[in-house]
Amino acid sequence: MLTLRNISKTFNPGTVNEKKALSDVSLHLDKGDFLTILGSNGAGKSTLFGAIAGSFVPDKGSVHLDGANITNLPDYKRSKYIGRLFQDPLKGTAPNMTIEENLALAYMRASETHSPFSRVNAADRREFREKLAMLELGLEDRMDHPVGLLSGGQRQALTLLMATLVTPKLLLLDEHTAALDPATAEKVLNLTKRIVSENHITCLMITHSIPSALQLGNRTIMMKDGTILVELAGEERANMTTEGLLRLFHQQGLDNDRILFSAE
């Protein structure tokens, strides 16, 4: 499904700001895998997503999706297959456009058959309504409201729906609930779980919460200094507790206040 081979990336090479963000990272995901990623700030988690989504071309190594080498494919072409959510709920939606118009944009991803001059029709609208109703936020009755009027949680839920409206081959979640209040975060997380499992989406999620890293998905990795330090799967992962993982963190020198805090 997704294979990263020996990816390396250094930002600002040859300057005082030189930063080795990824060094020789290899990773393989099978179809339907749900990988959670832990790691302190600057460990290279988001850079890893950038390499997968095509925000930059890696210095070394290659990215393969479904057997095709996509290392040099620009980001907007990859996003046909890759859905992505950011920590900032404002990043995924156009505030001055209505909910319906935002959904129509997301819908365009797969609909190559549609002419660029076609408009949202009644059938599209019905489908949007149905999908919005699944979110249980009452957004289906506000389809002609500008998205800028929604709360952060509502916008993130909408972004999640938009990223999965056309089932992507890969879904990248970059701490997508970190900026939300706990109750809303919980709701968006449950929604994520449901949508991912219902559509059998291969998914990667960055999180700072050890409990959700262990609860969600079937694999977990820990990153540090641009490398993958620990990989957990199967029985070892099933038997792992928050405390155990914390111990592992300490052993690996991964002390990080933010992680300790989120373990509560």
Added chain:
Amino acid sequence: MISTAVILSALELGFIYALVAFALFLSYRVLNIADMTTDSTFTLGCAVSATVAVAGHSLLAFPAAMLAGACAGFITAFLHTKLNIPSILAGIITNTGLYTVNLAIMGFSSNVNMLRTQTLFTMVQPYLGSFYKLIPAAAICLAAGCLLALFLKTRLGLSIRATGDNPDMVRASSINTGFTITVGLCVSNALTALSGAVLAQYQKTADINLGTGMVIIGLASLIIGETLIPRGRIWRKILGAVLGSILYRFIIAIALRMDLPSECLKLISAVIVALAIGLPAIQNSLKPATKGDRKHADPA
């Protein structure tokens, strides 16, 4: 004080210049790009329209001018999206280069006279009586406005709007922002050129300086329109651009009646635009704002 003739000509010019306001609505408001190509594109429209009309094709002049305008927009978009030149500078570069092109189109003369040329307006004069200028101008403006409103609701139009609204999101929905910016600038410059084309036939002359300051006049109209119709859907904003353009022409007509020398008009336009765009910042600094308020008023 204001005669029927003055009202009529303000309406006629208002409809004609409303096309520039549409163009700036698309580039400045929708795409968030201040398109400095506008001045020369307007002159380009005048020049092409006059030259083609003098050659005997007064109706062909309009699509020809729009095509020329779209090419000008394409060049600005190319400089901006492919060569990574900042959008304002890209517009200024095209604007400067077009001056020579416009002169060349007019046969290296600074104006083209159409006094004995058949124009759109002289063609319909026998049927429309004293409204022979108003009706075609209004029809072209309203048709262009409706088409623009419909276009912005299509899938392509939605992606252009999203490009200006949230570029991050657009890249994540598999839309090439370079492409949407290019289409947007081609359409907006085609509209500006159409405005110039209609104006040239309206006043039966094309002049190399006709477009000077057009970007400011268009912005002033657009902003006056936004004051009249503050918010709403696309078609309301387009209606606002038409009303703003007409009101602007009335303001100019009144200023001229008050014996204000016409040389002052550009300064007045510039002041209107500076005040209107700067108004939120002015209001903000006058308000005894608390820290929280100021944060709230942050346009980001």
